[in-house]
Structure formats: structure tokens, C-alpha cells
Amino acid sequence: MSPGERHAKVYQINYLRCIFCGLCVEACPTRALTMTNEYEIADDKREKLIWEKEDLLAPLRNGMLMPPHPMYPGSDHHNYYRGEIKESHPSQEVNK
Numbered sequence: 001m002s003p004g005e006r007h008a009k010v011y012q013i014n015y016l017r018c019i020f021c022g023l024c025v026e027a028c029p030t031r032a033l034t035m036t037n038e039y040e041i042a043d044d045k046r047e048k049l050i051w052e053k054e055d056l057l058a059p060l061r062n063g064m065l066m067p068p069h070p071m072y073p074g075s076d077h078h079n080y081y082r083g084e085i086k087e088s089h090p091s092q093e094v095n096k
């Protein structure tokens, strides 16, 4: 850990306030966050729309890399945001 590096004490997303803008995905330095196709989230209890870390974790699927990992060669964060990166490149597989 480098001096000055900060880590959140609490990991949660409040879906009562989230507008699905994707800025958190864009800002994540390790590409650990991603958008999904789930956007119709509703519940009868407000508390259930505040997702804790355990609710947000998803297993790695085949072809996914354990973050942090370098970006796909020749790509930038826009390619990740638009979901254009579909597979890993051999040069990224530093943590496999």
C-alpha cells in the first residue's frame, strides 16, 4: 500500500439514489466494477435497496481476469464502459 492510498470502510451502493450514470465504473482504477443489464430494481422495503459488499460481489466467469489487471492493449476506459472488451489478452494475465 502506498502512502496516501485510501480505502473505503464501507462498500455499498444505495439504489434509492443511484442513477446508473456509470461514473463509479469509469473511476474505478482496478476495473473491479462493471455495469450489468439489471436496471429494473424494485422492492417493497427501502432497506433492501441499499446493497452491501456481499450483495455486490459476483463470481468471475470464464475469460474474466481477477482485478487489478492492466487494460486490454490499445483500449481505454471508454471501451470498458461500452462493454466492448469481451475477453482478456494474454499480456493481461498477470494474476491468473
Ligand code: SF4
Pocket: 013, 017, 018, 019, 020, 021, 022, 023, 024, 025
Ligand atoms: S452508477 Fe455509480 S457513480 Fe453513478 S449514481 Fe450509481 S453508484 Fe453513483
